[in-house]
Amino acid sequence: MLESYIPIMLVLGFAVVFAMAAVFSSKLFGPQRPNPEKLSTYESGVKPIGTTHERVSIKYYLIAMLFIIFDIEVIFVYPWAVEFRQLFAEFGISVFVSMFIFLVVFELGFLYAYKKGGFDWD
Amino acid sequence: MGILEIIIITFVKILIIVTMMLLSVSYLVYFERKISAWTQNRVGPNRVGYAGLLQPFADVFKLLLKEDIVPDAANKPIHTLAPIMALVIAFGTYAVIPIGPAVELFGYNIQLVVADVNIGILYVLALTSIGVYAITFSGWSSGSKYSLLGGVRSSAQMISYEISMGFSVAGVLLFSESLRPLDIVASQSGWMWNAIVQPIGFITFVVSAFAETNRLPFDLPEAEPELVGGYHTEYSSMKFAAFFLAEYANMIIASALIVTLYLGGWQVPYIEMAGLSAGLTALIQVGAFFVKMGALLFFFIWVRWSLPRFRYDQLMSLGWKVMFPLSLVNLIWVAVLVMLFN
Amino acid sequence: MNIYDLIFYLFATITVLSALAVVSTKNIIYSAYNLMLTFFGVAGLYVLLGADFLAIVQLIVYVGGILILILFGVMLTNKVNGMPIHTEVTNIIPASITIGLFAGIVLAFFMNTNWKSVTTEFPATTIQSLGKLLMNEYILIFELLGVLLLIALIGAASIARKQ
Numbered sequence: 133m134l135e136s137y138i139p140i141m142l143v144l145g146f147a148v149v150f151a152m153a154a155v156f157s158s159k160l161f162g163p164q165r166p167n168p169e170k171l172s173t174y175e176s177g178v179k180p181i182g183t184t185h186e187r188v189s190i191k192y193y194l195i196a197m198l199f200i201i202f203d204i205e206v207i208f209v210y211p212w213a214v215e216f217r218q219l220f221a222e223f224g225i226s227v228f229v230s231m232f233i234f235l236v237v238f239e240l241g242f243l244y245a246y247k248k249g250g251f252d253w254d
Numbered sequence: 255m256g257i258l259e260i261i262i263i264t265f266v267k268i269l270i271i272v273t274m275m276l277l278s279v280s281y282l283v284y285f286e287r288k289i290s291a292w293t294q295n296r297v298g299p300n301r302v303g304y305a306g307l308l309q310p311f312a313d314v315f316k317l318l319l320k321e322d323i324v325p326d327a328a329n330k331p332i333h334t335l336a337p338i339m340a341l342v343i344a345f346g347t348y349a350v351i352p353i354g355p356a357v358e359l360f361g362y363n364i365q366l367v368v369a370d371v372n373i374g375i376l377y378v379l380a381l382t383s384i385g386v387y388a389i390t391f392s393g394w395s396s397g398s399k400y401s402l403l404g405g406v407r408s409s410a411q412m413i414s415y416e417i418s419m420g421f422s423v424a425g426v427l428l429f430s431e432s433l434r435p436l437d438i439v440a441s442q443s444g445w446m447w448n449a450i451v452q453p454i455g456f457i458t459f460v461v462s463a464f465a466e467t468n469r470l471p472f473d474l475p476e477a478e479p480e481l482v483g484g485y486h487t488e489y490s491s492m493k494f495a496a497f498f499l500a501e502y503a504n505m506i507i508a509s510a511l512i513v514t515l516y517l518g519g520w521q522v523p524y525i526e527m528a529g530l531s532a533g534l535t536a537l538i539q540v541g542a543f544f545v546k547m548g549a550l551l552f553f554f555i556w557v558r559w560s561l562p563r564f565r566y567d568q569l570m571s572l573g574w575k576v577m578f579p580l581s582l583v584n585l586i587w588v589a590v591l592v593m594l595f596n
Numbered sequence: 597m598n599i600y601d602l603i604f605y606l607f608a609t610i611t612v613l614s615a616l617a618v619v620s621t622k623n624i625i626y627s628a629y630n631l632m633l634t635f636f637g638v639a640g641l642y643v644l645l646g647a648d649f650l651a652i653v654q655l656i657v658y659v660g661g662i663l664i665l666i667l668f669g670v671m672l673t674n675k676v677n678g679m680p681i682h683t684e685v686t687n688i689i690p691a692s693i694t695i696g697l698f699a700g701i702v703l704a705f706f707m708n709t710n711w712k713s714v715t716t717e718f719p720a721t722t723i724q725s726l727g728k729l730l731m732n733e734y735i736l737i738f739e740l741l742g743v744l745l746l747i748a749l750i751g752a753a754s755i756a757r758k759q
Binding site for chain 2 (some may be wrong): 155210214235238251
């Protein structure tokens with residue numbers, strides 16, 4: 133079973149070598165004539181205004197926070213989904229009901245966050 | 255099979271896949287330019303080679319001979335690392351997508367997939383979620399505010415749509431009972447394509463795929479009027495080419511994934527009734543895979559040149575308030591279907 | 597030594613070295629980057645242990661979710677970018693005593709445990725048996741997990757919006 137993962141390692145290894153070769157090849161073929169104007173950051177032709185490391189909005193952080201919780205929920209759905217047909221043949225509708233309860237309980241939270249405006253972007 | 259044989263066969267497969275991918279990406283760019291020209295009643299590239307067919311190679315050579323500019327304000331190691339990561343992830347994802355049935359070659363039974371792993375579909379999702387880093391790091395390390403804004407926008411957008419993507423995939427798993435791409439293809443025999451059985455999941459997955467690949471109407475990370483070039487504003491030469499390549503490679507992967515999950519993969523309905531030889535059948539099936547993929551790629555380009563861009567708040571609320579509940583409804587629907595027809 | 601041992605040492609090296617880099621680099625973004633490599637190395641170790649689903653969960657949840665949250669946190673903070681992070685307070689003696697004690701305890705357990713080596717066939721995939729267990733023996737825990745996620749979500753939503 134482990135040998136099926138060897139191709140994945142080989143592909144990733146090959147990809148690393150190829151990507152590095154591609155990125156560093158311009159150092160070989162391209163010219164290197166830097167000057168201060170060329171090395172300044174792009175700002176539509178004028179001198180850069182303000183600091184380059186602006187603080188980003190808190191909303192991105194909140195989205196990432198909500199994402200983790202939803203992500204964990206999806207992860208728990210996969211084992212059930214893969215095994216559902218066999219479990220249904222064995223135990224009947226209770227397999228569906230137990231997942232339904234799990235989802236409904238979670239969706240209460242989703243509704244709460246929705247009503248609270250957690251998904252609004254303003 | 256021994257380890258050595260696996261390694262040799264894998265290398266042959268990798269070489270074939272890489273050649274195919276580089277060629278298809280080059281010509282995807284060419285076709286995008288041709289189709290956009292056609293949409294806008296222009297001619298498009300027609301100077302290099304017959305009807306501009308050598309244009310992609312000219313573009314790559316031009317980028318190769320350009321100076322690699324790294325701005326002073328940039329964080330150099332991470333600035334270099336980001337395009338490498340983008341490219342590695344784009345290549346790595348190709349490994350698990352099956353392009354045809356198993357064939358007998360030189361006495362070996364060879365699967366037309368580089369890595370036949372049991373968790374294939376989740377491997378693709380995991381690499382997609384790592385792909386966020388290439389964009390976040392490139393945005394952060396460039397030292398430009400346009401890049402930074404493009405980077406964070408893109409990562410927030412990608413993680414938002416990963417949720418609906420994940421739930422749509424769960425619907426497919428209910429039928430296939432496996433995470434192996436080959437089993438998923440096998441579960442859609444005949445006309446039992448998932449796109450027909452679970453249309454809602456198909457739509458949510460396609461929309462999420464558009465958002466994950468940063469294509470219009472969801473290309474806010476690189477919205478030209480506001481962000482110049484987005485996360486790759488400060489990239490030039492082959493580093494820019496790496497991002498460009500990765501972006502188009504991701505588009506091809508997204509199409510291949512949609513074909514595998516929802517359009518029956520390489521299967522052609524009722525082909526076994528035609529009574530063709532095994533080799534010819536396999537050839538037709540591989541062809542069918544590429545035809546389906548090509549049609550989807552055309553759809554991607556068509557949408558790009560027809561629809562306007564979303565606003566960022568609209569994009570986020572579409573992801574969380576529409577796509578997520580719809581993919582959940584799809585999951586319940588498929589579970590009910592499985593219970594009814596078991 | 598077969599090829600899997602080699603792969604094990606490769607992933608173990610990646611994990612240990614990147615974990616060291618996480619705590620020793622001065623730039624917080626480099627720490628985040630190295631943490632990604634650590635998670636990746638641990639995922640590789642899980643695959644070698646036959647826990648394929650867990651490896652993918654490690655990548656999806658930790659790399660795809662939690663580390664993104666950390667990165668956003670760094671980007672939100674104005675002065676952290678590129679700034680050396682070190683505290684004024686350094687208590688070398690208490691720190692080395694604590695670490696030495698902890699390392700000693702771990703080492704003692706490592707030496708005294710009677711490790712069993714089992715050579716069983718790995719299952720083809722673990723996700724099927726996980727599904728079975730979740731729906732049978734651990735069904736109550738599974739439903740409680742839904743409640744736990746609900747609580748986390750409500751908490752997150754009320755932090756997100758104060759109205």
